[in-house]
Amino acid sequence: MEKRDSFGSKIGAILVAAGSAIGLGSIWRFPYMTGENGGGGFLLIYLLSVLIVGIPVMLAEFSIGTYTRKSPVKAYNQLSPRWKWLGYNSVIVSLLISGFYYIVAGWSLEYFISSANGALYQVADFHQHFAAFTGSWREPLYTVIFIIMTHTIVVMGVQKGLERISKIVMPVLLIMLVLLVIHSATMSGAAAGYKFLFYPDFKKAFSVQTIVSAIGQAFFSLSIGLGCMIAYSSYFKEGTNLTKTSFSVSLMTFFVAILSGMVIFPAVFSVEGLEPTAGPTLLFETMPFIFAEMPASELWSALFFLLVVLAALTSTISFHEVLTQYLQENHNVGRKNAARITTAATIALSIVCLKWSWFFDAFDAVTADVLMPMGGLLTSVFAGWVLDRKILHSQMSNNGTLRARVFPLLVFALKWAAPILLSIVFVWNLLF
Numbered sequence: 001m002e003k004r005d006s007f008g009s010k011i012g013a014i015l016v017a018a019g020s021a022i023g024l025g026s027i028w029r030f031p032y033m034t035g036e037n038g039g040g041g042f043l044l045i046y047l048l049s050v051l052i053v054g055i056p057v058m059l060a061e062f063s064i065g066t067y068t069r070k071s072p073v074k075a076y077n078q079l080s081p082r083w084k085w086l087g088y089n090s091v092i093v094s095l096l097i098s099g100f101y102y103i104v105a106g107w108s109l110e111y112f113i114s115s116a117n118g119a120l121y122q123v124a125d126f127h128q129h130f131a132a133f134t135g136s137w138r139e140p141l142y143t144v145i146f147i148i149m150t151h152t153i154v155v156m157g158v159q160k161g162l163e164r165i166s167k168i169v170m171p172v173l174l175i176m177l178v179l180l181v182i183h184s185a186t187m188s189g190a191a192a193g194y195k196f197l198f199y200p201d202f203k204k205a206f207s208v209q210t211i212v213s214a215i216g217q218a219f220f221s222l223s224i225g226l227g228c229m230i231a232y233s234s235y236f237k238e239g240t241n242l243t244k245t246s247f248s249v250s251l252m253t254f255f256v257a258i259l260s261g262m263v264i265f266p267a268v269f270s271v272e273g274l275e276p277t278a279g280p281t282l283l284f285e286t287m288p289f290i291f292a293e294m295p296a297s298e299l300w301s302a303l304f305f306l307l308v309v310l311a312a313l314t315s316t317i318s319f320h321e322v323l324t325q326y327l328q329e330n331h332n333v334g335r336k337n338a339a340r341i342t343t344a345a346t347i348a349l350s351i352v353c354l355k356w357s358w359f360f361d362a363f364d365a366v367t368a369d370v371l372m373p374m375g376g377l378l379t380s381v382f383a384g385w386v387l388d389r390k391i392l393h394s395q396m397s398n399n400g401t402l403r404a405r406v407f408p409l410l411v412f413a414l415k416w417a418a419p420i421l422l423s424i425v426f427v428w429n430l431l432f
Contacts, residue, residue, distance in 0.1 A: 006159065006235045006236075006237065007159060007163050007235050007236060007237060008159050008163060008237075009163075009237070010236075010237060010239075010240055010241075010245075011167075012159075012163040012166065012167060013163075013232070013233075013235070013236050013237065013240060013245065014245055014248050014249060015163070015166040015167055015170045016162055016163055016166045016232060016314070017223075017229065017232055017233075017245065017249045018166075018170060018248070018249045018252045018253065019162075019165075019166040019169065019170055019311070019314030019315070019318075020223045020228050020229075020232065020314060020315055020317075020318035021221060021222045021223045021249055021250075021252075021253040021315075022170075022173075022221070022252065022253050022256050022311055022314070022315075023223075023311050023312055023314055023315025023316075024101065024104055024105065024108075024308070024311065024312045024315060025217075025220045025221035025222075025223070025253075025315065026221050026253055026254075026256040026257040026260055027256065027257075027260045027283065027308055027311055028104060028108075028280075028283050028308070028312075029217065029220060029221065029280075029368075030046075030217060030221060030257040030260055030261065031260050031261050031264045031265070031282055031283060032280055032281075032282040032283070033213060033217050034046075034197065034261055034265075034276075035265075035268070035275075035276030035277050035282060036213075036276075036277050037204070037209070037210050037213050037214070038201050038204035038205070038210065039196040039197055039198075039199070039200075039201070039265075039276070040195075040196065040197060040198050040199045040200035040201065040205070041200040041201045041202060041203075041204045041205025041206070041210055042204075042205065042210055042213065042214055043197060043198065043200070043258075043261070044200045044205055045205055045206075045210055045211055045214035045215075046214040046217055046218060046254075046257075047254060048214075049211075049214045049215045049217075049218035049421075050218050050222065050250050050253075050254055051250075052413060052417050052418070052421065053215060053218060053219075053376065053380075053413070053417065053418045053421055053422065054218045054219070054222045054224060054250055055246050055247060055250050056380065056410050056413035056414050056417075056418055057219075057224045057225065057376045057379055057380055057383075057414075057418060058222060058224050058229055058246045058249065058250065059242060059243065059246045059396065059410055060379055060380060060382075060383035060384075060387075060392070060410075060414055061224060061227075061229040061230045061233065061379060062229060062230075062233040062236075062242045062245065062246060062395070063233075063242060063383070063387075063391065063392050063395035063396065064076075064079065064230050064233075064379075064383070064387075065229065065230040065231065065232065065233030065234040065236070066233050066234070066236050066240070066242065066395050067079075067391055067394075067395050068234065069234045070234055070329065071087070071227075071230070071231050071234065071322070071325035071326055071328075071329050071330075072086075072087035072090040072091070072227035072230045072231060072322065072325075072326075073087030073088060073090075073091065073326055073329070073330055074087070074329050074330065075087060075230055075234070076382075079382075079386075079387060079391075080382070080386055080387075083378075083382055083386065086375070086378050086379070086382065087227065089226075089227075089371060089374070089375045089378070090226050090227025090228075090230070090322055090375060091227070091322065091323060091326050092371065093225070093226040093227070093367050093371045093372060093375060094226055094227065094228070094319040094320075094322040094323050095319075095323060095345065095346070095349065096349075096363045096366065096367050096371070097226065097319055097363065097367050098316070098319050098320070098323075098345075098346040098349060098350070099346070099349035099350055099352065099353045099359065099360075099363045100350075100353050100359075100360045100363045100364050101312075101315070101316060101319065102143050102146050102147050102150075102316060102346060102350045103139070103143050103350055103353055103354060103360065104280070104312070105143075105146045105309070105312035105313070105316055106139060106140075106141075106142035106143035106144075106145070106146045107133075107134075107139075107142070107284055108284075108305050108308040108309045108312055109142045109145060109146055109305075109309050110133055110138060110139075110142045111284060111287075111288075111301075111305040111308075112302055112305035112306045112308075112309050114129075114133075115291075115298055115301035115302040115304075115305055116298065116302040118298050120288060120298075120301065121288070121291075121292060121297055121298055121301070126285055126288040126289065127285055129288075130281060130284050130285055139354060140350075140351060140354050143350050143354065144347055144350075146309075146312070146313075146316065147316075147343055147346055147347055147350065148343070149313060150313060150316040150317055150320050150343075151320070151339055151340075151342075151343040153165065153313070153317050154317055154320045154321060154324055154339045154342075155335070155336055155339050157335075161317075162314070162317050162321075165310070165313070165314065166314055169307070169310040169311065169313075169314060170314075172307065173256075173307045173310070173311055174256070174259075176303060176304060176307050177256065177259040177260065177263065178259065180259075180263045180290070180304065181259055181262045181263055183290070183294065184262060184263050184264075184266040184267060184290065185262075185266065187266045187267060187270040187290075187293075188270045189266050189267070189268070189269030189270030189271075190266040190269075190270070192266075192269035193262075193264075193265035193266035193267070193268060193269045193270075194262070194265070194266065196265050196269065196276060197258075197261045197262065197265050208424075208428060209428075209432075211421075211424070211425075212369070212424070212425045212428045212429060213369075215373060215421060215422065215425045216368045216369045216372070216373060216425060216429075217368070219368065219372040219373055219376055220367075220368045220372060221253055221257060222249070222250060222253055223315070223318060224372070224375075224376055224379075225371070225372035225373060225374070225375035225376035225379065226319075226322070226367070226371075226372055226375060227322050227375075228318040228319070228321070228322055231318070231321055231322050231325050232318065232321075239398055239401075240398075241398065241402060242395055242396055242398075243396055243402075243404070243406060263287075263290070264282065264283065264286050264287070267286050267287070267289055267290045268282075268286055270289075271286075271289045274286060274289065280364075283308075287301070287304060287305075288301065291304070319346075320339070320342055320343075320346070323338075323342040323345070323346075324338045324339050324342050325338075327341055327342065365429075369425070369429040370426065370429050370430065373422050373425040373426050373429070374422075374426050376418065376422050377418070377419055377422035377423060377425075377426055380413075380414045380415075380418035380419050380422065381414075381419055383414045384411065384414030384415035384416075384418075384419070385415060389411070392407075392410075392411075393407055396410070
């Protein structure tokens with residue numbers, strides 16, 4: 001078996017993990033989930049979900065990865081063979097997410113190209129442009145191109161491929177989002193957009209559906225419950241502060257989600273005919289309206305969708321890496337061949353989702369609302385009740401060299417808070 005790659009720096013590890021977490025989860029999925037669930041109330045519950053459930057589960061996954069230095073299946077098998085099947089859940093989730101996530105990533109690639117060549121701003125109606133594209137041969141083409149792009153980076157390795165890209169993409173993405181936030185603040189619907197995003201309707205905020213959706217979004221946007229953070233933390237350098245890294249990744253992800261909402265909702269309330277409840281197509285049917293009112297609209301639009309492409313790429317690599325790692329470590333397949341098998345499988349699954357659109361919706365719902373919360377639930381149970389407490393403490397404290405001040409809170413969250421909340425999510429999504 002080929003030697004495992006590793007990250008070259010601690011900041012690289014943070015940016016890679018943040019890239020996996022941010023991706024389309026914060027830029028694409030968060031705005032439309034917020035729109036569908038009433039705005040500010042959803043945002044409040046989402047923040048609480050990140051703090052109470054997201055960060056503890058991420059810390060648990062980081063600890064498992066740094067202690068075992070293995071992919072999820074091997075990691076759980078080493079710690080407790082009876083829990084090996086939990087590692088297989090991460091493989092299944094990564095595969096199913098790949099089926100629909102690459103399609104959305106392909107949308108962003110098409111919008112980048114159509115912005116760069118000016119075609120996007122020659123149409124009379126942006127809604128019609130999106131509908132025409134998703135019904136044409138170009139949609140599967142861009143999906144496959146994105147899968148091949150991901151394949152290329154994975155084959156290059158973690159340090160030379162993913163880490164190098166993340167160090168460039170993440171800072172530029174933040175700068176671009178800030179600039180777009182400033183522009184959106186000048187739009188006529190800015191006040192209404194901010195009110196929708198930040199003013200909570202407590203009747204909606206504390207409904208079971210909003211709580212369930214917010215926890216599911218926290219898991220999707222943080223890339224927890226699917227093994228990515230176990231896989232990535234197995235590459236962390238010795239001495240990495242796991243508590244600091246988990247808080248940095250989580251807060252960066254939340255911050256990007258807020259910025260995305262501050263870009264999109266002022267536009268939604270500024271343009272007649274747009275609704276915050278538009279669903280998965282919200283980003284692609286809203287952003288062109290923003291850029292159309294700006295000088296050099298093609299340039300700004302191309303830059304934005306290029307960054308969406310790159311943000312999506314940092315996430316698709318993480319899914320691909322989980323599957324590639326699994327084949328490497330469990331079936332003794334070389335990295336290049338493992339990547340080829342993963343790429344072939346994701347192309348086939350994406351084509352299925354393109355041909356039968358209900359698979360797209362089903363995979364999205366099953367992964368975000370069932371399998372990822374279930375993975376997080378079982379991860380928290382494993383870390384809180386099964387895993388030797390000394391292992392968890394040693395990883396958080398770097399074998400006693402750091403003060404693990406939040407360790408008692410982590411144990412409480414993993415033993416009680418996370419399992420209770422995630423059980424509610426899991427049962428609710430199965431019944432309703």
